[in-house]
Amino acid sequence: MEIEQRSDAGMHLLPGAAETMRAVVRHRYGPPSVLEPSEVGLPLPGPGDVLVRVGAASVHPGDYFIMTGEPYLVRLAFGLRRPRHAIPGTDLAGVVAAVGEEVTTLSPGDAVFGWSAAGTLAEYSCVPADNLVSVPANLSIVEAATVPTSAVTALQAMRDVAHVRPGLTVLVTGASGGVGSFAVQIAKAFGAEVTGVCSTRNVDLVRSLGADHVVDYTSTDFARAGRRYDVILDNVEAQPLAAVREALTPTGTLIPNSGHGGRWLGPIGRIIKARLLSGFSSQRLRPFTSFAKRQDLLTLADLLTTGQIAPVVDRTYRLDEAGDALRYVGAGHTRGKVVITV
Incomplete structure (x- = not known):
């Protein structure tokens, strides 16, 4: 043509x-x-x-x-x-x-x-x-x-919402998925200590992405394992918000990026609940909507070029x-x- x-x-x-x-x-x-x-x-x-x-x-x-x-x-x-x-x-x-x-x-x-x-x-x-x-x-x-969509979502969650930086501990559920696989790598690139949650078959994959620790959810419940994190990016909603918050530090940030819900609201119902709860806690519950920004594509292109993410x-x-x-x-x-x- x-x-x-x-x-x-x-x-x-x-x-x-x-x-x-x-x-x-x-x-x-x-x-x-x-x-x-x-x-x-x-x-x-x-x-x-x-x-x-x-x-x-x-x-x-x-x-x-x-x-x-x-x-x-x-x-x-x-x-x-x-x-x-x-x-x-x-x-x-x-x-x-x-x-x-x-x-x-x-x-x-x-x-x-x-x-x-x-x-x-x-x-x-x-x-x-x-x-x-x-x-x-x-x-x-x-x-x-x-x-475009998945990596930009991960970038904006880690950088703009959670303000990930060296010294913070970050947990990513759904760490082997589209957003999760980018989020693990971006959090590591920003200097955080990263834990990924995934199934048994994906443990090696998540470790290869740079995760410092990997939790196999088929054998371990991260919410009841006794460790607390500064940032949790929840891409799965395998746990109720109350349970996930138990694994968050008292002033930590929880980003619910998923939800099941019903046929009318779907994931939005969980996001609304998180916003309401955030006003009554020292913990930051920060659901967000990612926005298409050309500058973020350029930032990701730099991270890809230098091999910090793949x-x-x-x-x-x-x-x-x-x-x-x-x-x-x-x-x-x-x-x-x-x-x-x-």
């Missing part, structure tokens, strides 16, 4: 170029079976956008919630009766195919990674230029696709296997990240 890079009239296809692309689409909320491979129209970037030839797109639990439309609260943001965006997916890595007329920071041929509001499970995706940065030379496109890729799927990928993510037992190659 050929694409004209710039013109006075903005972006457009050259005569005779392909005007469609392969994508995964859904027209209703539901299980992975609602996802269908399809031929759709090629998106064209606006003045500040970049058209990315997608090489890989990672998926995470948030994508699963958006696909199912449960908890129902997600529909306020993504469409009440049906998905507002037919093509799912937010994280991607690939090569710039074309740029909008106002874009000066990127050029066709650049390898980039970042996120879009939607539409990354496709051959091409339009992304605001400010949502993309260059892929570090020591990363593959597949590895780069794992970074992605963990669990499985890769083809684009037409997107339903299988999200079914696996929804089961909740991933080791690192799940990536769809395009």
Whole structure:
């Protein structure tokens, strides 16, 4: 496919170029079976956008919630009766195919990674230029696709919410998962003493990420083991908030980054409870929502380049296997990240 890079009239296809692309689409909320491979129209970037030839797109639990439309609260943001965006997916890595007329920071041929509001499970995706940065030379496109949502969440939790620094003790539950695997490495990079909680099969993996201590939850309950931590990032909700707080120092910080709940609120119910409890305790209960920031992608790119953090890729799927990928993510037992190659 050929694409004209710039013109006075903005972006457009050259005569005779392909005007469609392969994508995964859904027209209703539901299980992975609602996802269908399809031929759709090629998106064209606006003045500040970049058209990315997608090489890989990672998926995470948030994508699963958006696909199912449960908890129902997600529909306020993504469409009440049906998905507002037919093509799912937010994280991607690939090569710039074309740029909008106002874009000066990127050029066709650049390898980039970042996120879009939607539409990354496709051959091409339009992304605001400010949502993309260059892929570090020591990363593959597949590895780069794992970074945006999960690593940014881990970075903001450790740096901005918990203020992790040398001398602090940090415990991460779900330490082998997408956010957890990055959080363990980031906390170590910031100089903390890190404990990871995982199942037996993931003990060696979590230790390889740099964890100073690993707790196998199948044989040890960290909340009743007698040790207290300055920071707990709870990615699993295997324990009630009251039990987790028993493992927190009197002035420690608990970040609940998960929750089960019902069909209406889901994880939000636990987050609301944590916020209410925080006002009545010297402990800091700090649920948070991560925000897409280009500067954070640049910070992560530096950590990746210097080898202080490295992605963990669990499985890769083809684009037409997107339903299988999200079914696996929804089961909740991933080791690192799940990536769809395009």
